[in-house]
Amino acid sequence: MGPMGILYEDVARYLESLTPDRLDVLLEQEDVARERRIPIVGPIVGRWLHQLARMIGARRIFEMGSAIGYSTIWLALAVPEDGIVYYTDSDPTNAREALGYFRRAGVADRIRILVGDALKLLDQVEGEFDLIFNDVDKHQYPDVFRKAVPRLRRGGLLVADNVLWGGRVARGETDRETVAIREFNRLLF
Incomplete structure (x- = not known):
């Protein structure tokens, strides 16, 4: 198995070989x-x-669960200069660290940092979103589906x-996380 859990190592290496060169800050985040x-x-x-994000012309993205902002940078690089990506994490230390990475990647002006529970923060931000990326605690996945879908354009x-x-x-x-993800998948289909 490879870095993605169920992907074979040779397939993972092949896919990574297709990925264009990454910003130094992304490589650093991978090491960290x-x-x-x-x-x-x-x-x-x-x-x-x-x-x-690029294929759908995303301008407003809400990321639920952002940690040190690695995926946030990828998303911010995809939106236009006047686009917005909402970073959410419950840990203010993660948010401070992420801000440093955002500045170094040159995308800090496209990112709004929100600290707290992503589900509650979604309720506090007005408007529709082009893309919502869900990476919160797995037991929350069904609640994310119910709150996020109505907020999508x-x-x-x-x-x-x-x-x-x-x-x-x-x-x-039958652990809590697996049951929740299975329910989320059922809601999707």
Whole structure:
């Protein structure tokens, strides 16, 4: 298995070889995440998020669960200069660290940092979104679906990390997180 949990190593290497060169700040964040065991989406998913945002012409993005802002940078690079990506994390230390990365990536002016519970913060930001990226605690996934979908513009995207949960959703596991992700997937389909 590879870095994405259920992806074969050779397939992961192939996909990463297709990913264009990354900003130095993204490479640094990858190293920091590895060293400190901070979960980030990684370069394959980061590029995929970037591509999705570009394909739909996203101008307003709400990211639910942002940690050190790795995926936030990928998304901010995809929106136009007057676009907005909302970063959310419950840890103010993560938010401060992320701001430094945003400045170094040259995208700080496109990002609004919100600290607190992402579900509550979504209620506090007005308007529709072109894309909502869900990467909160897994037990919250069904609630995210119910709150996020009505906030998307027509043709907008709800993208979620970990929907296969390392294969656990297919194996009938009954822990709280797996049950919640399975419910989220059922709501999607």
